Amino acid sequence: MKAPGKRGRRERIKNSVSRxxxxxxxxxxxxPIAVVVLFSFNTSRRNIVFEGxxxxxxxxxxxxxxxxxxxxxxxxxxGTSTVIATAVGTLAAIGMFRHKFKGRSLIDALLYIPVVIxxxxxxxxxxxxxxxxxxxxxxxxxILAHTTFCIPFVVFTVRARxxxxxxxIEEAAMDLGANRVKVLFGITLPIIAPGIASGAILxxxxxxxxxxxxxxxxxxxxxxxxxKIMEQVRAGVKPDVxxxxxxxxxxxxxxxxxxxxxAYRGAKKMALAKDKGDL
Amino acid sequence: xxxxxxxxxxxxxxFYGENHVVKNxxxxxxxxxxxxxxxxxxxGKTTTLRMIAGFExxxxxxxxxxxxxxxxxxxxxxxxxxxxxxxALFPHMNVFDNVAYGLKVKKESKAGIKSRxxxxxxxxxMQGYEKRRPAQLSGGQRQRIAIARAVVNNPKVLLLxxxxxALDMKLRRQMQxxxxxxxxxxxxxxxxxxxxxxxxLMMSDRIAVMSGxxxxxxxxxxxxxxxxxxxxxxxxxxxxxxxxxxxxxxxxGGAALFELESGTILAGAPEPFVPGEMHxxxxxxEKTLFSSxxxxxxxxxxxxxxxxxAGSGIKCVILLPGGQEIKINxxxxxxxxxxxxxxxxxxxxGDAALIHSDSSAIHNTIKNVDLGKYAGVGHEEx
Numbered sequence: 001m002k003a004p005g006k007r008g009r010r011e012r013i014k015n016s017v018s019r020x021x022x023x024x025x026x027x028x029x030x031x032p033i034a035v036v037v038l039f040s041f042n043t044s045r046r047n048i049v050f051e052g053x054x055x056x057x058x059x060x061x062x063x064x065x066x067x068x069x070x071x072x073x074x075x076x077x078x079g080t081s082t083v084i085a086t087a088v089g090t091l092a093a094i095g096m097f098r099h100k101f102k103g104r105s106l107i108d109a110l111l112y113i114p115v116v117i118x119x120x121x122x123x124x125x126x127x128x129x130x131x132x133x134x135x136x137x138x139x140x141x142x143i144l145a146h147t148t149f150c151i152p153f154v155v156f157t158v159r160a161r162x163x164x165x166x167x168x169i170e171e172a173a174m175d176l177g178a179n180r181v182k183v184l185f186g187i188t189l190p191i192i193a194p195g196i197a198s199g200a201i202l203x204x205x206x207x208x209x210x211x212x213x214x215x216x217x218x219x220x221x222x223x224x225x226x227x228k229i230m231e232q233v234r235a236g237v238k239p240d241v242x243x244x245x246x247x248x249x250x251x252x253x254x255x256x257x258x259x260x261x262x263a264y265r266g267a268k269k270m271a272l273a274k275d276k277g278d279l
Numbered sequence: 280x281x282x283x284x285x286x287x288x289x290x291x292x293x294f295y296g297e298n299h300v301v302k303n304x305x306x307x308x309x310x311x312x313x314x315x316x317x318x319x320x321x322x323g324k325t326t327t328l329r330m331i332a333g334f335e336x337x338x339x340x341x342x343x344x345x346x347x348x349x350x351x352x353x354x355x356x357x358x359x360x361x362x363x364x365x366x367a368l369f370p371h372m373n374v375f376d377n378v379a380y381g382l383k384v385k386k387e388s389k390a391g392i393k394s395r396x397x398x399x400x401x402x403x404x405m406q407g408y409e410k411r412r413p414a415q416l417s418g419g420q421r422q423r424i425a426i427a428r429a430v431v432n433n434p435k436v437l438l439l440x441x442x443x444x445a446l447d448m449k450l451r452r453q454m455q456x457x458x459x460x461x462x463x464x465x466x467x468x469x470x471x472x473x474x475x476x477x478x479x480l481m482m483s484d485r486i487a488v489m490s491g492x493x494x495x496x497x498x499x500x501x502x503x504x505x506x507x508x509x510x511x512x513x514x515x516x517x518x519x520x521x522x523x524x525x526x527x528x529x530x531x532g533g534a535a536l537f538e539l540e541s542g543t544i545l546a547g548a549p550e551p552f553v554p555g556e557m558h559x560x561x562x563x564x565e566k567t568l569f570s571s572x573x574x575x576x577x578x579x580x581x582x583x584x585x586x587x588x589a590g591s592g593i594k595c596v597i598l599l600p601g602g603q604e605i606k607i608n609x610x611x612x613x614x615x616x617x618x619x620x621x622x623x624x625x626x627x628x629g630d631a632a633l634i635h636s637d638s639s640a641i642h643n644t645i646k647n648v649d650l651g652k653y654a655g656v657g658h659e660e661x
Contacts (some may be wrong), residue, residue: 101428124600130593134392135589166365166367168363168364168365169323169367169368169369169370170332171354171361171363171367171619172361172363172367172368172369172428173369173380174333174353174354174355175332175333175354175355175359175360175429176360176381176384176428176429176432177381177385177432178355178380178384179353187369190371191369191370191371223526263534263657
């Protein structure tokens, strides 16, 4: 038992070191978030010491019409651009999957550019397009801007789902008498629905907390929540902003959780189908 | 059973870019028959099937189903159904909905759908699986559902694209018999694509042998096996001893004497008989005989270089003086020549198949062409 004891001890040390390391990483990630949530319940106006528990800031939040107005705008912008980006992105992914055409790899490469270029460049570019095209800045221009940067993300997630898609399934449906519309809505879309849903959730979460691009695309007619918060923070952080942050965090967290669950289920189903011997 | 043509292809060509995949194909599928298209991968058989189904469009030529051109018809407007190699079941639907799909699309009544799906499932012995998803079925079960999903629509013609390709050997043999029985009992015309010659011989009423986009020969399994008309057909289906032979003189009983590099042989006389003409002659190993004494007309003899026990018989290889190797299969229980011994080789003249002289002329030309130049030009079937 001597040799395994020595090796065992080394193993144990290695394990505990990596556990401590992982713990520290998560601590650094989540402590600030936890602090924000904690201080949103603080009775003190100043966020240095926790003095007592209150839900006042949440109550005050509901009375802050400017913030609520910004929240409404955010929902309009994110909701609309998510719907448009999901529709366009899904169709683009299906088209690029189904057909081989000249310049497909070019279009493919061009899709990555909005994802990798700095947001500030994209923001400036969009702003100049809006001014050249004389599109008035406001909610409309913001929806356009958000749709633009969300489309590639939807294309990527839908295309990942399509990668395991057997084209003869569509042919089989057509062979059985379904026209192209019926094949799209009855066969293709239901099968890739998990990919579409996770693409949409990704687009929504990206859009709801966007600042840089929104900053350029916004106009006098409407400001979104993240912009409003930025504005308020400049005048000093009030606990009601903490409360708002906690709410947004909760919504985002639920969104991410939902998309993960859908993606996980889809992956499991695909793995199961492959296991059962399609080969 | 009526034997009218139900699917006809006339002068059909298919190009993929520069690739000429199907070459001037004429094919007639008769109502109620089981016709197999047999050939190696890349021979154009799957492409032909897909053109009949409507997934590919022929570059030129005419395809008719029940006497009507399908040129302008989309796959969903054609009265044929397909069974795919990958089964292509709808993963988001259960077995019942999969089988019912074609009927639902055609807006049949609920009760009608139920009873037809039930009978289709009982036909493939899959009752009780209605609620399962395709992912919860084995390969053989999925195959049955794929067949049920197609036959439930009462197609005039069922197109099957290597439907048993993904199954293991034992299941495959079993499904071959089931499919054959199903075809007989339903009376549906089957157009079956396969690269498995044994499968084609066992199941088919007729076989269309394809190679390089060309229809090499079409006929009953017996005709194809015993009277191959092209070198390819003789080589691809079963084993064959192939000889280049020059016609010399007519003998009695429809036979003729031919001269080879390494001796003389007898085979059926070609019509018309032209002395000095070159022919290919193919003889199956199990029809090839041996003796210790020379036989009338035959002067082939060589050394036994291999003697292999193969369970149901013994396989021997005999080396002729010219360097050609001849295979002989002797059934178990019969005497086989020992390795190292010298034997005379012969056969009944009627067992030798004379290969069509057109194609032997073509093969002669091809033989003299430097094939290396064309290496890598071959195409794969999609």
